[in-house]
Amino acid sequence: MPDFPNIILYAIPFFIIAMLLELYVTLKQGLKTYETKDAFASISMGLGNVFLGFLSKALVLLLFFFVYDNFRLFTIPINAWAFVLLFFLDDFSYYWFHRISHECRLFWASHVVHHSSQHYNLSTALRQTWSGGFYTFIFWLWLPLLGFHPAMILLQMSISLLYQFWIHTEAIDKMPKWFEAIFNTPSHHRVHHGSNPIYLDRNHAGILIIWDKLFGTFQPELKSVPLNYGLVKNIETYNPIKIAFLEWWYMLKDGFSGKKSASDRIKYLFKPPGWRHDGTGKISNDLRQEWLDAQNTSNSHETKN
Template sequence: MDPLHAPFDPVTLAIPFFVLAIILEIALARFKAVKAHYETRDTMASLAMGLGSNVAGLITGGLAFAATVWVWKHRAFDIPMTAVWAWVAIFFLEDLTYYWFHRLSHERRFWWAAHVNHHSSQHYNLSTALRQTWTGGVAATWALWLPLAFLGFPPAMLAIQKGISLVYQFWIHTEAIRRMPRWFEAVFNTPSHHRVHHARNPRYLDSNYAGILIVWDKLFGTFQPELDEETPRYGIVKNLNNFNILRVAFHEWAGIAKDLAGARSPREVVGYLFGAPGWSPDGSRDTSATLKAQWEAEQAKRDAPDVAA
């Protein structure tokens, strides 16, 4: 097997399945056989973002591939693509890498700018899975996978496993599946877990970053189960209410540029770039942390026993 060029691309092979699954979900929802909400303009925006992401990948993918090959050529170990243990190892290591990439993409504004478009839909259906970034390559999120190449995993293995992860994550973008069996929910990322991740309810913010295995969230303290008493509300904290593709793709980058233009110190420059989304010098803007804190304070006040005057 060629260690540099993957013999197949899981995502490309899965495209017909993606299309058929979306059509099936729409049809079943039309007959009220499953729960699914589609809005034509929203769905078209998601599909356009997916197409644009593929085009952007062709433009920026060369740099990521060249960097991966260069690092692999200076690898610490020789890991054969034909070894079963190597595929088992890369499954877990790539999924762990994805967890930290995903968490970074929510917790630091520079990388959130490249990821926020995926969360900008106020609907949650299979087409939402295709609402992918145009600027991830520019934000260099691919660099997080370079240590795996340094360990000795061939670029072709990395490409295949990353593709498998993306294909897996397609089916969890749905409200049609309420819960999977308990053992499955305990180990794997599921529609229920990922609905929480896409929710803008304060209780649900910044949780469930998993790719395939939900165990990473449980291990690192970011797991939040979906609660029957609190239905997820989808979108971002301040929804765009706009289907303009350029705005969907670049609105957070534009916000960063505006903030940097008004920055008054190096500290503010760093904060606007790499602080939490919503960071401001005076703390006047909401972040996930402040929204959660406000919600927790309101909950504590609501749950406190009445004290007689």
């Protein structure tokens, strides 16, 4: 078992210093990005994620080792080239985990936590799920099957999580063009946290924005469309317990109350957020298309006038 450090724990002092620095910079810029109750709610969610992470990571490590020891196709050595390859494969896995977490309500139930703040700052990066670690690992199960050592995989997953901390800020407008073209940046990730119809379910990248460009989910930040952060329907609470589990309650209530077919009950677990069995719901694609149609109609009227 390689003796890799728990880099998330070592990074906690850095998180605190970075948040204080961001607060100072944004105040100097005249931006009010922090709200006390919201920030403490985010930090509480982050602490809960760290504590529960000891249990969930132990479970994940056991399952990764079970696959690695019994079913691996190759034995990939622990060296530099293997980490380079793993960097891309892990980031590819993260993209699909993140995208499905927006397109399947079962995964959204845990991921919604991260989008529940109506503010965008470094404390928002700490607003992490308490439940997702126990089942979202399935998107990475193919890596020990290929032959990557489980400890390597967990280390690379932690590196990806650390990278994504710094992009949760309004203090940085744009990075150099070459960087914006390849990597996930504050600008790209602000889009991801936007609740405006044009921004919904876009820019799912972890480290590399190239996956969104390849698979058709990229959306640049538009100066003409100022960002509204949060959810389409915000939950309006700072209670960590509610933040962690409210969507689970809503999902189960939608699926298992009232008169519905067995098929429709199951669909509430796997259809996108906003879907309803009676056709009254609107998913993000519907909201985006309505917005685009309204923009086209408006532009058409302006052209005629």
